[in-house]
Amino acid sequence: MPQHVSVLPAEVLHWLDPQPGQVIVDATAGAGGHSALLWQRIQPGGMLIALDQDPMMLAIAQQRLGEAPVRWFHRNFDDLPSVLAEVGVTHVDAILADIGFCSDQLADLSRGLSFQTDGPLDMRLDPTSGEPASAMLRRCTERELADIFWQYGEERHSRRVAKRIVETRKKTTIATSGQLADLVRSCVPRSKGHGIDPATRVFQGLRIAVNDELGALERLLRAAPECLKPNGRLAIISFHSLEDRIVKQAFRGNPESVKELMRKPVQASEEEIAANPRARSAKLRVGQKIG
Numbered sequence: 001m002p003q004h005v006s007v008l009p010a011e012v013l014h015w016l017d018p019q020p021g022q023v024i025v026d027a028t029a030g031a032g033g034h035s036a037l038l039w040q041r042i043q044p045g046g047m048l049i050a051l052d053q054d055p056m057m058l059a060i061a062q063q064r065l066g067e068a069p070v071r072w073f074h075r076n077f078d079d080l081p082s083v084l085a086e087v088g089v090t091h092v093d094a095i096l097a098d099i100g101f102c103s104d105q106l107a108d109l110s111r112g113l114s115f116q117t118d119g120p121l122d123m124r125l126d127p128t129s130g131e132p133a134s135a136m137l138r139r140c141t142e143r144e145l146a147d148i149f150w151q152y153g154e155e156r157h158s159r160r161v162a163k164r165i166v167e168t169r170k171k172t173t174i175a176t177s178g179q180l181a182d183l184v185r186s187c188v189p190r191s192k193g194h195g196i197d198p199a200t201r202v203f204q205g206l207r208i209a210v211n212d213e214l215g216a217l218e219r220l221l222r223a224a225p226e227c228l229k230p231n232g233r234l235a236i237i238s239f240h241s242l243e244d245r246i247v248k249q250a251f252r253g254n255p256e257s258v259k260e261l262m263r264k265p266v267q268a269s270e271e272e273i274a275a276n277p278r279a280r281s282a283k284l285r286v287g288q289k290i291g
């Protein structure tokens with residue numbers, strides 16, 4: 001059973017308004033929750049093209065969708081135009097990207113995504129490519145590490161953490177999430193009034209850097225308008241302000257090809273947040289290709 005609970009399910013259906021016979025891309029299949037909802041709405045005759053960069057999540061989504069003839073792709077969503085070319089589709093009716101990671105990935109100890117558990121410090125959402133976080137901690141200069149924690153994690157003590165990493169790696173390898181979490185806790189004070197673990201921001205920054213998450217989002221936003229039919233819709237669910245800013249700027253900065261459908265992002269209701277605390281930070285923005 002997947003652990004992940006899809007956020008904003010009713011809102012995604014409302015804003016994408018999928019209809020029988022349509023062609024829809026779920027760019028982040030994850031545990032298949034949104035895919036299943038979209039699939040039901042586009043039958044009979046519809047086509048769902050589902051991507052995920054993580055083969056583990058793709059397998060979970062495939063199991064959830066059962067026999068449904070979804071077109072599955074183990075790919076980064078920044079590769080969407082070539083995926084569509086492989087399927088032989090030029091334009092689609094809608095694209096959904098629910099970015100970030102799934103609860104199932106956080107719970108997978110072999111990823112080292114969580115600062116609450118101890119596992120190899122890998123952090124790749126696609127374990128088949130790229131550089132694990134432990135290698136990045138060995139390779140980057142102190143300045144580069146500080147920039148990663150500051151720019152992607154908004155960690156105020158970024159320089160202090162980077163310095164401690166460089167001192168520590170001279171003596172030992174930082175190979176596990178537990179080691180990194182303890183290192184950060186030893187030099188970042190717990191912020192007053194906030195219950196959050198001092199390691200939260202450093203882990204976020206490192207994960208974003210390892211997976212080039214903001215770069216992939218920017219490339220998807222650049223490519224998506226070309227992939228949509230006139231009046232087709234692009235829905236992005238983001239989980240922190242860095243991502244939401246990129247989505248907002250992409251929609252507003254491209255008024256000749258995309259119309260922003262809402263000024264303020266759609267957020268989860270109190271009921272949804274009570275049932276699924278992860279929904280608290282979810283923000284949905286939808287753009288429509290100019291007809």
Ligand SMILES: C[S@@+](CC[C@H](N)C(=O)[O-])C[C@H]1O[C@@H](n2cnc3c(N)ncnc32)[C@H](O)[C@@H]1O
Nearest residue numbers: 006028030031032033034052053057076077098
């Ligand atoms: C929040 S989960 C999606 C959950 C899904 N909407 C559901 O209802 O179960 C995010 C998923 O997107 C995938 N992902 C993140 N960035 C990606 C990218 N650049 N390309 C492809 N998949 C990506 C992750 O591997 C993860 O499985």
